[in-house]
Amino acid sequence: MRFRFVGTGDSAQTPCFGCDCPACAQARVFTSARRGPCSAEFWVDGRRYLLDAGRTDLAESCEQERPAAILLTHYHADHVQGLLHLRWGRGEPIPVLGPKDARGCADLYRNPGILDFRPGLKPFRPLHLDSMTAIPVPLVHSKPTLGYCLDDGGSKLAYLTDTLGLPPETERFLREWVPDVVVLDATYPASLTAPRNHNSLPMALQIIERLGAPRAFLTHMSHELAADMLRSPDQLPPHVRLANDGEEVRIGPLYEGGVTRLPVPPAASVVADDSPRC
Secondary structure (H helix, E strand, O other): OEEEEEEOEOOOOEOOOOOOOHHHHHHHHOHHHOEOEOEEEEEEOOEEEEEOOOOOOHHHHHHHOOOOEEEOOOOOHHHHOOHHHHOOOOOOOEEEEEOOOOOOOHHHHHOOOOEEEEEOOOOOOOEEEOOEEEEEEEOOOOOOOEEEEEEOOOOEEEEEOOOOOOOHHHHHHHHHHOOOEEEEEOOEOOOOOOOOOOOEHHHHHHHHHHHOOOEEEEEOEOHHHHHHHHHOOOOOOOOEEEOOOOOEEEOOOOOOOOEEOOOOOOOOOOOOOOOOOO
16 A cells, blocks of 8 residues: 655644744754645555645645545545635546535535535445545544545555544444554644643554554644654654654555655754644
8 A cells, every 4th residue: 555644734734833842943944844734645556545635735736646536534624725726627526525514614515616525424334446445434523524444455554633532433443453554643742631622642642552553653743742752752652653744654565564754853842832723
């Protein structure tokens, strides 16, 4: 399986406007430290599929490689805002699949352009995307939200963002499904004791441990978490790491579990706040 992190940040992104914390200061100097809206993509039989559409340069990337379909986790702005421009394009309709949400993103529903919205995916009912199966699973968030379990017949990857913990039925499914790789929301640093809508780092690590995942990547990270990791980089077990924008993960017999790694920026100190996140 070829999987790529397009964005690994939260709704504020890194750098966050007006913030001078170490992570934001670093990201203004090193492009490798920047984190855009949380999103990803994968390829099946030579065709590109998108997971969420929050990047504002989405239309540009789609001109380079038109997606076969877009899978939405939910309809918060930082996961759909790229569609506002893309919809006015030309050519064949692009299917956009996601959870049932009557409100969704109302303007997109009213004026879809080339986007063929197909809301109402059923949890645990498999989708067949060429030779890959994608199984939607329910998550815990402030809007109806789905994760996606991707199975190409040789490798399995669970993409789980945005969520605060996991519903019992989702956790049971994942323990039986046995993913090779888990990609999990880890928005807040450990110092935030009452997270909202998203996991803190300790919560994410506890979920990964319960699932028994052999490899895991953390995503939807706030600049506060990034800054905390700069101060204390040894908080993660060996099989868990922070994802980076533009990083590719290739799993399965052909790839021997390879990861294309980006440069690691230098360490710095930290500040944090407890602002809620979408």
